Amino acid sequence: MDMIIRLESASGRPLYQQIVDQVKHMVAAGTLRSEDRLPTVRELAADLIVNPNTIAHAYQQLEREKVIETRRGLGSFICNSGSPLSKAVRIAMVADLIDRALVEAHHLGIEADGVRAILEDRLVQLGRSEEKSHV
Amino acid sequence: MDMIIRLESASGRPLYQQIVDQVKHMVAAGTLRSEDRLPTVRELAADLIVNPNTIAHAYQQLEREKVIETRRGLGSFICNSGSPLSKAVRIAMVADLIDRALVEAHHLGIEADGVRAILEDRLVQLGRSEEKSHV
Amino acid sequence: MDMIIRLESASGRPLYQQIVDQVKHMVAAGTLRSEDRLPTVRELAADLIVNPNTIAHAYQQLEREKVIETRRGLGSFICNSGSPLSKAVRIAMVADLIDRALVEAHHLGIEADGVRAILEDRLVQLGRSEEKSHV
Amino acid sequence: MDMIIRLESASGRPLYQQIVDQVKHMVAAGTLRSEDRLPTVRELAADLIVNPNTIAHAYQQLEREKVIETRRGLGSFICNSGSPLSKAVRIAMVADLIDRALVEAHHLGIEADGVRAILEDRLVQLGRSEEKSHV
DNA sequence: GTGGTCTAGACCACA
DNA sequence: GTGGTCTAGACCACG
Numbered sequence: 001m002d003m004i005i006r007l008e009s010a011s012g013r014p015l016y017q018q019i020v021d022q023v024k025h026m027v028a029a030g031t032l033r034s035e036d037r038l039p040t041v042r043e044l045a046a047d048l049i050v051n052p053n054t055i056a057h058a059y060q061q062l063e064r065e066k067v068i069e070t071r072r073g074l075g076s077f078i079c080n081s082g083s084p085l086s087k088a089v090r091i092a093m094v095a096d097l098i099d100r101a102l103v104e105a106h107h108l109g110i111e112a113d114g115v116r117a118i119l120e121d122r123l124v125q126l127g128r129s130e131e132k133s134h135v
Numbered sequence: 136m137d138m139i140i141r142l143e144s145a146s147g148r149p150l151y152q153q154i155v156d157q158v159k160h161m162v163a164a165g166t167l168r169s170e171d172r173l174p175t176v177r178e179l180a181a182d183l184i185v186n187p188n189t190i191a192h193a194y195q196q197l198e199r200e201k202v203i204e205t206r207r208g209l210g211s212f213i214c215n216s217g218s219p220l221s222k223a224v225r226i227a228m229v230a231d232l233i234d235r236a237l238v239e240a241h242h243l244g245i246e247a248d249g250v251r252a253i254l255e256d257r258l259v260q261l262g263r264s265e266e267k268s269h270v
Numbered sequence: 271m272d273m274i275i276r277l278e279s280a281s282g283r284p285l286y287q288q289i290v291d292q293v294k295h296m297v298a299a300g301t302l303r304s305e306d307r308l309p310t311v312r313e314l315a316a317d318l319i320v321n322p323n324t325i326a327h328a329y330q331q332l333e334r335e336k337v338i339e340t341r342r343g344l345g346s347f348i349c350n351s352g353s354p355l356s357k358a359v360r361i362a363m364v365a366d367l368i369d370r371a372l373v374e375a376h377h378l379g380i381e382a383d384g385v386r387a388i389l390e391d392r393l394v395q396l397g398r399s400e401e402k403s404h405v
Numbered sequence: 406m407d408m409i410i411r412l413e414s415a416s417g418r419p420l421y422q423q424i425v426d427q428v429k430h431m432v433a434a435g436t437l438r439s440e441d442r443l444p445t446v447r448e449l450a451a452d453l454i455v456n457p458n459t460i461a462h463a464y465q466q467l468e469r470e471k472v473i474e475t476r477r478g479l480g481s482f483i484c485n486s487g488s489p490l491s492k493a494v495r496i497a498m499v500a501d502l503i504d505r506a507l508v509e510a511h512h513l514g515i516e517a518d519g520v521r522a523i524l525e526d527r528l529v530q531l532g533r534s535e536e537k538s539h540v
Numbered sequence: 541g542t543g544g545t546c547t548a549g550a551c552c553a554c555a
Numbered sequence: 556g557t558g559g560t561c562t563a564g565a566c567c568a569c570g
Contacts, residue, residue, distance in 0.1 A: 015545080025238050052558095059558085065242065073558075087356070094250065101236060104228065119233055119237075126234075151570090185570075294511075297512070298512065311543065324562080330544090340544095343542045352514050363509060365523050373430050378495040384499075396511075
């Protein structure tokens with residue numbers, strides 16, 4: 001199975017960050033599971049046609065966030081260990097992201113109920129993408 | 136009334152982006168309303184003790200997003216936009232931000248109910264800052 | 271004032287890690303205080319005769335650990351914000367380091383009281399180096 | 406009796422180093438005593454499911470540190486060393502490790518009394534693992 | 541001028 | 556063969 005990552009070099013978002021985002025998304029969606037092995041740094045670099053250092057940077061950030069663990073000489077693997085951050089910090093991080101979504105929603109003319117509906121929809125989508133990957 | 140903006144030079148988020156965020160936040164909360172006049176670039180630069188270029192950059196972005204309108208020789212004013220984007224596009228933009236929050240929440244060990252609770256909390260916070268502005 | 275860092279390229283310990291260690295040591299000892307400005311990446315690179323990327327790597331790690339904060343376009347500054355890690359994790363980290371010291375002490379024939387004495391001595395030294403820097 | 410070693414492939418710490426640490430820990434705790442025989446390289450490699458080279462590397466380092474002694478054709482044995490280093494050097498080595506713990510503790514917001522408490526706790530833990538080995 | 545990102549390519553430790 | 560470290564040098568966003 002290939003891990004499918006799609007980079008947009010024009011997006012302004014750093015390449016390594018796009019990789020981090022997409023791996024985290026796949027883990028949250030269940031497409032990648034605990035103990036799954038990621039492509040090696042060199043493989044993914046060749047696949048995405050970017051410098052191996054860029055991939056290494058992304059993998060190191062994923063490891064710092066405890067999304068993956070790297071076993072020397074073997075490769076990198078998804079792990080599901082809990083975040084070492086304090087609960088208050090974790091909630092603040094999510095609250096900040098929710099805040100941004102709410103402000104943006106207001107400017108786009110989407111009210112509270114609309115945001116609630118979108119939230120429920122995305123929760124379902126994230127859950128279902130797991131089933132999709134088994135079809 | 137002064138427009139109160141608080142910058143964190145350490146947040147990693149660019150200063151101009153923080154200004155954009157906070158102006159949009161104030162509009163979302165009702166602290167700023169259509170036709171309200173913003174401080175001039177120079178005034179705000181002196182107030183926040185930052186480079187005027189930084190303020191100008193922020194105002195330009197706000198104008199691009201149709202949050203404010205600059206009238207030659209008169210200053211910048213909040214305009215009630217009415218987003219020109221289609222409903223589907225607008226929902227997709229908010230859904231994308233919600234998605235990021237959900238992915239992050241998953242990795243921080245915060246489940247669906249936790250995110251719902253945070254959403255309700257932030258909705259209340261946004262509402263309250265509106266009430267404060269009515270005092 | 272120069273920030274004095276001494277690298278041993280033969281020590282096996284990565285250069286960037288040696289820089290991180292020494293900055294943290296100086297902060298703990300009071301030689302560097304909140305709001306003190308660090309040399310720029312390029313300055314320190316020229317000073318230590320290493321690649322600027324190596325310094326940048328060290329500074330980024332210090333920022334992740336909330337030892338310094340970097341203000342875009344201005345430089346890096348010592349900050350004294352608390353660790354975002356949960357208390358249990360923080361205690362475990364220190365306990366692990368203490369454990370290593372205890373095991374090493376045993377193999378070197380130093381018993382519990384000896385280690386306690388060394389601890390008290392180092393506590394005093396760390397405190398005093400602050401006074402020394404003011405002479 | 407088997408020598409129980411538990412490796413964490415995710416810890417970042419090299420496997421061979423973890424083996425060295427744990428053997429030294431067992432000697433410090435009294436679980437292993439002078440003249441005790443260690444498993445052969447092949448036995449331990451099979452037991453831990455790692456490359457024999459890794460075990461050999463660990464044993465070589467233990468021998469360099471005079472923790473074990475390899476007797477041709479007989480195997481490896483714990484030796485009660487008696488470090489050849491001068492007292493001043495030995496104290497300096499432990500002091501350096503304590504220093505690192507203190508610097509880390511400072512940055513994690515753990516004060517002197519907290520470190521003292523952790524030290525006493527770890528001393529008790531080391532002692533208890535010795536008692537367990539007497540059962 | 542400041543740090544951040546990315547490329548290219550070398551060397552080393554580890555398994 | 557795997558990732559980690561370091562060098563060298565380019566380009567860009569930010570202030």
